[in-house]
Amino acid sequence: MFFEAQSDLWSPDNPDGYIALAVAENRLTTELVQQGLQAHGGFPAAMLYYQDMRGIPELRQAIAGMLQDSFMQGVQIDPQHLSVLAGVGAVLDLLFQCIAEPGDGVLIPAPYYPAFDNDLRVRNQVTTLPVHLDSQQQDFAAALDAAAEAAAAAGHPVSALMFTHPSNPQGTLFSRQQLASMMQWCLRRKVHCISDEVYANSVFDESQQFVSAAHLLQQEVRSMEGSQHAGELVHIVFGFSKDFCASGLRVGCLLTKNTGLNKALDNISYFNSTPCPLQWSLSQLLSDKQWLQHYLQENRRRLREAYASVTSGLDAAGIPYTAAPAGMFLWVDLRAAFGGQPGSWEDEAALWRCMAQQHRVVLTPGAACHAAEPGWFRVCYAWTSPGSLPAAVSRIAAAVKQMQGSAS
Amino acid sequence: MFFEAQSDLWSPDNPDGYIALAVAENRLTTELVQQGLQAHGGFPAAMLYYQDMRGIPELRQAIAGMLQDSFMQGVQIDPQHLSVLAGVGAVLDLLFQCIAEPGDGVLIPAPYYPAFDNDLRVRNQVTTLPVHLDSQQQDFAAALDAAAEAAAAAGHPVSALMFTHPSNPQGTLFSRQQLASMMQWCLRRKVHCISDEVYANSVFDESQQFVSAAHLLQQEVRSMEGSQHAGELVHIVFGFSKDFCASGLRVGCLLTKNTGLNKALDNISYFNSTPCPLQWSLSQLLSDKQWLQHYLQENRRRLREAYASVTSGLDAAGIPYTAAPAGMFLWVDLRAAFGGQPGSWEDEAALWRCMAQQHRVVLTPGAACHAAEPGWFRVCYAWTSPGSLPAAVSRIAAAVKQMQGSAS
Structure with a gap:
């Protein structure tokens, strides 16, 4: 799945491409580290x-x-x-x-x-x-x-x-x-x-x-x-x-x-x-303490911006999540997809497939993280292009609605 | 021992310093690799x-x-x-x-x-x-x-x-x-x-x-x-x-x-x-095939030169060794130190100490390499400065003579 997604990723020119929110990798500030290391080659x-x-x-x-x-x-x-x-x-x-x-x-x-x-x-x-x-x-x-x-x-x-x-x-x-x-x-x-x-x-x-x-x-x-x-x-x-x-x-x-x-x-x-x-x-x-301070600030600033972009979208769509002051992850609550029922791990897997295959947005299911109950997903918002985040949220919301419809 | 030797190594200005022949590291051509890697930083x-x-x-x-x-x-x-x-x-x-x-x-x-x-x-x-x-x-x-x-x-x-x-x-x-x-x-x-x-x-x-x-x-x-x-x-x-x-x-x-x-x-x-x-x-x-070919040739040339320097010294001193067409080691036969006797592992250790402590030349004893019999030593000739090799051979020869004297 991930390899399929990787070969057809979202971009402004490919707005129907996959949006991968499953990779625990922060790419927001990579170029600063690249330049820094190269300057000390x-x-x-x-x-x-x-x-x-x-x-x-x-x-x-x-x-x-x-x-x-x-x-x-x-x-x-x-x-x-x-x-x-x-x-x-x-x-x-x-x-x-x-x-x-x-x-x-x-x-x-x-x-x-x-x-x-x-x-x-x-x-x-x-x-x-x-x-x-x-x-x-x-x-x-x-x-x-x-x-x-x-x-x-x-x-x-x-x-x-x-x-x-x-x-x-x-x-x-x-x-x-x-x-x-x-x-x-x-x-x-x-x-x-x-x-x-x-x-x-x-x-x-x-x-x-x-x-x-x-x-x-x-x-x-x-x-x-x-x-x-x-x-x-x-x-x-x-x-x-x-x-x-x-x-x-x-x-x-x-x-x-x-x-x-x-x-x-x-x-x-x-x-x-x-x-x-x-x-x-x-x-x-x-x-280089000056570089270090600037880098850490700038990285935090970009994470904060990306986080704000996803959460404002989730807020608008009425999707709950756990407030996250750190890292590159958001733990989103998609239990609404289960139509008011508790939902099973199979339901969670079905929702994952619906998002990945039909809506082309790939998250990490809570089951993989040993979540306490089905319906929670991890979103990594720092790997994908920041421009893709509004579309990502729309697709997640659409998938939840679709599952909700079929569940009720 | 090795740390003591490292802080007082042989150099043209410190001719009585230790000569370390025990490190399995080739430093003869390091600068070419350093330059090459830096050029591709x-x-x-x-x-x-x-x-x-x-x-x-x-x-x-x-x-x-x-x-x-x-x-x-x-x-x-x-x-x-x-x-x-x-x-x-x-x-x-x-x-x-x-x-x-x-x-x-x-x-x-x-x-x-x-x-x-x-x-x-x-x-x-x-x-x-x-x-x-x-x-x-x-x-x-x-x-x-x-x-x-x-x-x-x-x-x-x-x-x-x-x-x-x-x-x-x-x-x-x-x-x-x-x-x-x-x-x-x-x-x-x-x-x-x-x-x-x-x-x-x-x-x-x-x-x-x-x-x-x-x-x-x-x-x-x-x-x-x-x-x-x-x-x-x-x-x-x-x-x-x-x-x-x-x-x-x-x-x-x-x-x-x-x-x-x-x-x-x-x-x-x-x-x-x-x-x-x-x-x-x-x-x-x-x-960079041109670089690679040149590097490998030059490295072999420097190894060959260092090898020739040690072996001509050993030949002149009448110390036997196993001819070595490759690597950075020489397996020298110092059994002569045992005065015509078969010699024990304790004798080998005593010879090692005599070389290291009295003659300030550090070799790897055969025992560490699971040699078949006592009295063989490994010489690494590519870590030390090539200029130290004649002195290294003289010291080894002197230690063998000294042990020989005490053995007979």
Whole structure:
């Protein structure tokens, strides 16, 4: 389906072409990164020699500065706690090899990024376990306890809790209190706590406050039960694919104070390291603080504009959605298509087919994201041309109406 | 030791500094690759989008052309059979995950590259098994049979035979008949056959003929028993770290016709892919056939010169070695240090310490390479400054004499 769509995409000259809203790729600001990297294409010959497989010192230093000046908001980062690897997929691959055994359970607040299932299972045979948390609650401990007990009973002792913050697919933020409750739960149960902050530099609603796990770790962890394990158990994952409009860059990072883990990575990072010439270019680009500030602002501005374009269309069409201050996603509620009935996963799949095949607009179904109930879809509004967004909304609305008609 | 040596290296101005002959890195021609890559620092914006994780089509095509024009000598390569990953370490990591179970045995003709033990064991828990083959024999079947039976009896059923050709640490070549005997053995026993050709573009002795497994696969495999399994069982590994003086480039390749394996790699290559901007630069550089031809010639010329410099010194000092037409290594016989006695591994270690600590010349001991008997050392002559090579030989000779004196 996706390949068919790709060969006949919407454009101003092809207004009947497919509109793909299913790719988790931000292309809105790619050209700025392209220009920036090209301007730093030169590199010393030593970049073709063996270097530290966890990342060259220049890049780790530059990333530490970037974190401090952006989403970690002043938290001082020791570059020795940073590993730079071949994408966030590589980071997760090595991380879970080190912290989990095959069959272990990993709790993931759902809905979540569809590919985590493959990412964690295919190489490390870890069992991913969606857990539905009530976003209105501020303390998740009871829900996590229940999920961990059910998992253990099913033969999957939980060794980690992993959450994507800001959320994919919802584009939402956890409150400081919600985050603290998750971290506290992990420390109390001696379970690894993984904060996936791969969208953390894409918080475009300035009225919202993003809180990094690094911030909690510095500010509040001391008051938590089990805080002596925090350095060993808390890991932060992020990268450049999303916030820097560069899925093809394949540069991901792990930030952890866990000494044993970093020592293991000194060895096994050999399998997942990234070219030193490219690391050099990126280090130079990130060290240009003026460029960095401008880039991050401009990227957020374009995300904000695209978001406004979709949501104003959805508002006009009367389609509900979850307000999303961050990321590149919108979680839309198309349950109206089920004609007032609860709807089944088959109904959701039928609606997906109706949109994709008849209306030529391709979304990610909630089922793929382990949604709690049928009828929700993920819209990625940053991959398609911004000009296509009004048409996308019209087509979604038309499909919902059509299904509604056939359902009632 | 190595870090101490690195901070006080030999130079014309520091003639008493350490001479490091233990790093398997060719730096003789790095500046040509640096200049070449920098000249192709530009890339299209699409290189920052998602691309095929097994490598962009442009690079796979360029590599296919490079192979055909260089060490595969006219063999036509289908780019669909090529995977480009984050270094040869990444290739081996994914390959052995797909073709072996934990505990399986892998036969490796010894002496062999010291890091294979870690590379295969640390993530995939495969058991590496040195097998000593008589280089004078043309058919290795009997030796391989015996090794495989011993391995199976020890609980390590052999699932693969892997050989580095040209050899690391010896810099030697297998004859066509020897290679064919190994491939035939694999096909007959339905065991995977992995030819590590990472030094194949570094054959600098023009009187010698390197035979790629790809050449055998095209020319001779049909006459072999079990040839119907060849596409499934034969895999070729190579990369750019060695032949292109670029350990920091982290670009390795797998060439295999195994459909299931390539399909698995379509998925798991996600964990070990390499930045598309860098892939683009490399594709442009390799497509410049004039540059490529000049580079390969010049690299071979510099290797040949460095080799001649060391061997003329060793000849003058009366130190025996294995003639090496390829690679960047020399396998030197320092058994004379044992004063006419067979010598033990402890004696070898003592000689290593004498060289490193008293004479400030650092070699790789044979024990690390699973040598058949004590007293052999690997010399890498392409990392150190060529000007240091005469001094290196004098120091080795002096250490041997000193040990000889204390032994007799």
